[in-house]
Amino acid sequence: xxxxxxxxxxxxxxxxxxxxxxxxxxxxxxxxxxxxxxxxxxxxxxxxxxxxxxxxxxxxxxxxxxxxxxxxxxxxxxxxxxxxxxxxxxxxxxxxxxxxxxxxxxxxxxxxxxxxxxxxxxxxxxxxxxxxxxxxxxxxxxxxxxxxxxxxxxxxxxxxxxx
Numbered sequence: 001x002x003x004x005x006x007x008x009x010x011x012x013x014x015x016x017x018x019x020x021x022x023x024x025x026x027x028x029x030x031x032x033x034x035x036x037x038x039x040x041x042x043x044x045x046x047x048x049x050x051x052x053x054x055x056x057x058x059x060x061x062x063x064x065x066x067x068x069x070x071x072x073x074x075x076x077x078x079x080x081x082x083x084x085x086x087x088x089x090x091x092x093x094x095x096x097x098x099x100x101x102x103x104x105x106x107x108x109x110x111x112x113x114x115x116x117x118x119x120x121x122x123x124x125x126x127x128x129x130x131x132x133x134x135x136x137x138x139x140x141x142x143x144x145x146x147x148x149x150x151x152x153x154x155x156x157x158x159x160x161x162x163x
Contacts (some may be wrong), residue, residue: 043045053161055082061155063098065110068120076117079159085138090130091159093117094143098151099138110135117157 057075059068068076083089095110095117114133122128143150 027061030098034078049089049161052082056091056159056161059113059157059159060152061113061157062100063155064109066109066116068116075123076096076120078128080121083121083126083130084124086089087127087130090132090162092162093131093133094158094160095133095135095137096140096142096154096156096158098154099139099141100151101138102138106137110137113155113157117159 004062040117056079059072059075059079061067062074083091093114095112095114097110097113099106101109111133114135118128118133120132121131138154141150141154142156143153
């Protein structure tokens with residue numbers, strides 16, 4: 001009985017050594033030389049992210065719409081070029097609405113707006129795995145006033161930079 005127990009233990013230990021000892025070590029190359037903020041650096045610094053964030057434009061929408069207007073296309077083309085030059089930067093497209101409409105409707109509309117922005121940027125060559133969407137509906141207004149000027153500011157997609 002003891003011999004069988006010792007043999008089983010020896011086989012288990014031998015298998016453990018083979019499995020654990022046979023794994024190749026991952027070789028990580030360090031970037032050499034200076035890196036340009038947000039432009040292909042292996043690691044993205046907080047300053048790089050803030051620099052890209054400060055240059056991205058907000059995308060505005062017409063009332064009850066999620067289609068990309070000509071004005072929005074110009075802003076998205078600008079944003080797309082920045083994102084294509086910054087391959088290690090990812091963004092979250094945050095969809096927002098004005099206060100008119102139900103909470104459920106505004107959440108759905110915000111999601112459609114964010115989705116249309118991601119779709120446009122993808123068509124420009126920005127990798128879709130670098131972008132995600134979220135909808136805040138009317139919960140986070142840019143302008144809390146209750147007039148058309150404020151509502152126009154609130155109907156937007158904001159691209160928030162992340163790693």
